[in-house]
Amino acid sequence: MRVTIKRTEKDGKITLQESGSFAIVTINRPDLKNALTNRMWEDLAAIGRRIPENPKNKVVILRGSKNHFTAGSDIKQFNNLSIQEANQAFNVMEEAISTFEKIPLPTIGAINGPALGAGFELALACDIRIGTPNTLMGIPVGRLGITLNQAFAKRIADLIGKSRTMDLVYTGRLLKPKECYDLGLLNYLLEEEEDINSFTIQIGKKIMEQSPASVLAIKRSVSFNNPTISIPWETGVSSSLDPIDFPEGVRSFVEKRKPNFQRRPF
Template identity: 65%
Template sequence: MRITISRVETDGKITLQESGGMAIVTIHRPHLKNAMSSNMWRELGEIGKRIPQNPKTRIVIVRGSKGQFTAGSDLKEFNQMTVEEANEAFRLMEETISTFEKMPLPTIAAISGPALGAGFVLSLACDLRVGTSKAKMGIPVGRLGITLPQVFVRRIESLIDRGRMLDLVYTGRLLNAVESYQLGLINYMLSDDEDIDHYVIGLAKKIMGQSPASLLAVKRSVAYSNPIISLPWDTGVTRCVDPVDFPEGVRAFVEKRKPNFKRRG
């Protein structure tokens, strides 16, 4: 067993455990629901690039620590950024998400808590998603002045219809585990007495029993038919935040008040 620990914040780290043909990536920042800083997104991307270099690895599991997945990006960090820095942070997120999406190995997201914002999109970039009753999914960007890049929207719309995707953004509502399962965002819905780690490892072993050539072939076929995966990672990610609404949105989040957006144009 090989375990790599990348401590990229004083209160956050990402670990990679490689054993028995599995690469298990765990996001650790539990007191912030595993919300990730830009440094954590960068390190996650570097880990994603390293994983396929191990010839023994057959499958990848992405999970969060302490009964979470990830609440997305650290909005308090966004509050300290300029608009240009925020746009660069989104480009970094997309590069990382795309790394896992294009990985030439099966990927499973284990969701036992919130998968929100960019964390939601990261889960959708995985091939399969396993959820517990505590899973919550959504992309509440409207309160923050975030203008979703096309690749984010296409990932959501590839799994649910256009109307439901628009509803998620327009209302900012979060889907509970049952709704997520019914919409197909979660492939396997666990009962309260099932251990998600045990279940995901069992599922991984079942997948590892299949032909690697068959699995790679179907993943390539999906990629060829999916305009998201075949696009360069930075396509459509030129501006991801509104220069007026975004500063007000993140300031309101930090100050725990409703944002005061003004209609323009």
């Protein structure tokens, strides 16, 4: 097991735990609802770029410590920044978010609490999202005079549509767990007594049972018409069959056993 800790401001850190084919990234700044400073966003992007370099990693889990995902960016830091510096900070946020969006591995967001503002965007960058009764989602930027760029707006609109996206910004309202699930912002909504970490691991293990070629191909294919996402790897999507995984999948079906898929470099 390999654990990496990127330390930033006091009580704020991003950790990466690599074990059992999982890369588990945890945002840890619980006293401030895991709000990320500019330096933490930079560290998050750096960790996201590192994850594919470990050939043992098969599934990425992104979560927050305690009963929070992340409240987004630490707004207090903007009080001391110029407009130019603030714009650059938003560029850093987008770099971190898009880095996780483009990771050539399946990503699961454990939304174990509020995911607000840029934290909402970070949650939407995950392929699958799991929520709890503590989940709260929204992007209340109107009170701050933040004008969402196209990449930020498109992530939301692609999931819930243009009108609902505008409603969220127009009113600043926050979505409760059932609303998030009904709108498709959450793939799974757990009951009060269910443990999100255990459930997330279970979903990750199910993903690992599938053909890596099939998993990566669907991730690339659903992003094909999205100009904000350019996934830098090939999966043979011009064909409907993977030359290695397909024969093994058919053979295992005939032999009534689990397939032995082998992850290959992307």
